[in-house]
Amino acid sequence: MSGRLEIDDLHVRFGRAHILQGVSLTLGNKPLSLVGRNGMGKSTLCHAIMGMVGTHSGQIRLDDQDLVGLNPNRVARKGIALVPQGRRMFPSLSVHEHLTLVARKGDVPWTIERVYETFPRLAERRRNGGNQLSGGEQQMLAISRALLMNPRIVIMDEPSEGLAPVIVDHLVETLKQIAAEGMGVFLVEQNMRVATAVSDTVAVMVTGRIATTMASQALMDDAEAQRRYLGVSHGH
Amino acid sequence: MPMLSRLQWAISLAVLALLLALPFLLPSFWTGNIMGRAIVYGIVAMSLTFLASYGGFISLAQTMIAGIAGYTVAVLAPTAIPLGNHWLPYWALIPLAVAAATFAGAVVGLIAVRTREIYLLMITLALAVGFSLFAQSNIDWFNGYEGIRNILGPDIFGYPFRNLYVFYYSSLLVATALYFLVLYVVKTPFGLVLQGIRDNPRRVSAIGFNVGVHRVASFALAGFIAGWGGVLITFYNIGITPGSIGIWATVNVLVMAVIGGLGHPIGAFIGALVYTLFDTFAATIYDRDRFNTLIGLVFLVIVLVSPDGLLGLFRRLTGWRTGRSVATETMEEKT
Numbered sequence: 001m002s003g004r005l006e007i008d009d010l011h012v013r014f015g016r017a018h019i020l021q022g023v024s025l026t027l028g029n030k031p032l033s034l035v036g037r038n039g040m041g042k043s044t045l046c047h048a049i050m051g052m053v054g055t056h057s058g059q060i061r062l063d064d065q066d067l068v069g070l071n072p073n074r075v076a077r078k079g080i081a082l083v084p085q086g087r088r089m090f091p092s093l094s095v096h097e098h099l100t101l102v103a104r105k106g107d108v109p110w111t112i113e114r115v116y117e118t119f120p121r122l123a124e125r126r127r128n129g130g131n132q133l134s135g136g137e138q139q140m141l142a143i144s145r146a147l148l149m150n151p152r153i154v155i156m157d158e159p160s161e162g163l164a165p166v167i168v169d170h171l172v173e174t175l176k177q178i179a180a181e182g183m184g185v186f187l188v189e190q191n192m193r194v195a196t197a198v199s200d201t202v203a204v205m206v207t208g209r210i211a212t213t214m215a216s217q218a219l220m221d222d223a224e225a226q227r228r229y230l231g232v233s234h235g236h
Numbered sequence: 237m238p239m240l241s242r243l244q245w246a247i248s249l250a251v252l253a254l255l256l257a258l259p260f261l262l263p264s265f266w267t268g269n270i271m272g273r274a275i276v277y278g279i280v281a282m283s284l285t286f287l288a289s290y291g292g293f294i295s296l297a298q299t300m301i302a303g304i305a306g307y308t309v310a311v312l313a314p315t316a317i318p319l320g321n322h323w324l325p326y327w328a329l330i331p332l333a334v335a336a337a338t339f340a341g342a343v344v345g346l347i348a349v350r351t352r353e354i355y356l357l358m359i360t361l362a363l364a365v366g367f368s369l370f371a372q373s374n375i376d377w378f379n380g381y382e383g384i385r386n387i388l389g390p391d392i393f394g395y396p397f398r399n400l401y402v403f404y405y406s407s408l409l410v411a412t413a414l415y416f417l418v419l420y421v422v423k424t425p426f427g428l429v430l431q432g433i434r435d436n437p438r439r440v441s442a443i444g445f446n447v448g449v450h451r452v453a454s455f456a457l458a459g460f461i462a463g464w465g466g467v468l469i470t471f472y473n474i475g476i477t478p479g480s481i482g483i484w485a486t487v488n489v490l491v492m493a494v495i496g497g498l499g500h501p502i503g504a505f506i507g508a509l510v511y512t513l514f515d516t517f518a519a520t521i522y523d524r525d526r527f528n529t530l531i532g533l534v535f536l537v538i539v540l541v542s543p544d545g546l547l548g549l550f551r552r553l554t555g556w557r558t559g560r561s562v563a564t565e566t567m568e569e570k571t
Contacts, residue, residue, distance in 0.1 A: 076444030090435040
């Protein structure tokens with residue numbers, strides 16, 4: 001069910017700022033992680049794919065369908081779901097209402113029941129408001145909201161941000177499982193440990209370009225590359 | 237998720253029972269001119285409360301939309317003075333008027349679809365003022381400044397609509413139906429999307445919903461509600477004038493909604509009742525010419541003490557959560 005997402009020479013400008021300077025990436029059957037420091041354009045890339053920011057030039061295709069210029073709701077209906085940075089719950093909706101909102105009818109892999117089985121914590125908190133949840137619970141809800149759309153590709157923007165290590169481990173397992181079931185996973189992370197645990201390949205973004213794409217293991221072993229691309233030797 | 241908790245159902249039914257018994261407990265003046273009036277104006281206020289509470293849209297066009305329904309009835313009513321003698325019966329006329337209001341609501345929603353906050357306020361206000369001035373200057377259809385008189389309303393089971401009980405119970409029936417309609421709609425996926433738009437429109441779009449379409453649909457629904465109010469108000473006043481849909485009428489409806497409390501549809505009716513009580517009795521309590529000052533002061537005090545109106549005050553005193561509070565939880569980050 002996963003789709004093939006191809007991004008070719010994508011440029012995004014905000015006024016004079018040239019945020020994305022020719023990004024090219026391909027996401028196929030295997031999960032792909034994108035790492036890079038703050039302000040390199042990672043979130044902008046996510047928003048550009050979703051149609052939440054306008055692009056200047058370049059192409060975004062999902063199975064040869066052009067996504068450039070579509071409104072976010074159309075992109076979402078084509079089968080791309082974004083788990084946004086900072087989770088972005090609806091404060092006035094309860095957990096259960098968040099899920100009912102996006103749940104699709106019919107024979108689909110992800111249903112509300114399955115979400116509650118996968119994340120029992122959400123079932124316990126089904127009546128709580130979106131802003132009464134802990135960071136980890138919010139992240140589970142944000143991921144569930146995306147999964148219930150039964151997308152072909154799920155894009156996650158910094159899902160591990162602000163989460164306790166034990167929750168991060170759970171997150172990694174969940175992402176691996178989602179990918180194993182055939183959903184395309186595009187993971188944007190600053191936490192190199194999470195990125196390399198989820199995917200075998202890592203793309204590195206530097207000032208609006210993909211500086212290099214390398215094997216996860218190679219990045220893990222290369223302290224010099226870590227310092228150069230990520231600024232710090234990550235070890236949470 | 238159920239529409240109401242068991243306790244809320246019990247309270248709702250108790251209040252409804254009390255309202256049904258009221259005409260037998262109160263003098264007729266109270267039934268018609270206080271309760272009945274509060275109910276019909278409360279319907280229009282509720283259309284505003286619905287948009288504000290669940291969509292986050294403050295629309296000042298709701299009185300105008302009620303006026304469109306009112307004028308539709310008045311222009312075509314069989315007994316209308318000075319136009320009159322039309323062939324369309326009330327059973328066709330009333331749905332037509334409500335449909336016109338629903339359509340007008342959708343058009344307002346379409347015009348205002350990309351605006352928010354102060355700009356939405358300005359656009360809807362401009363539409364309201366524009367329509368009122370149009371009605372005032374149009375003689376052929378709307379009879380200008382004087383408006384249209386003698387709109388008696390339909391006979392129900394052989395009783396004239398002017399009969400106190402007929403008017404009161406018809407209005408109560410319509411208001412109750414619309415009230416539960418709102419409570420039902422906000423629990424449907426459509427209603428949830430609407431609340432999502434209130435919280436964060438970009439996010440709603442990113443999970444696959446067309447924000448514009450949902451906004452326009454919510455304005456249409458609000459128009460449907462206001463339309464019923466407009467029809468009943470026209471029967472209550474036995475006619476309609478441009479003044480009754482002008483800027484002051486618009487402000488009055490806004491005051492009702494805010495006094496009662498944006499956040500739950502019941503607030504509109506509480507606000508309408510409080511407003512009607514003051515409007516009726518302020519002149520006897522205070523100087524005859526200055527009762528508006530008193531209403532203004534009461535409004536000011538309520539808004540200062542409790543930004544979310546009497547409902548918010550009640551909620552804080554009892555620790556009860558009756559609905560969503562607009563005033564206290566709107567400003568989340570928006571990305």
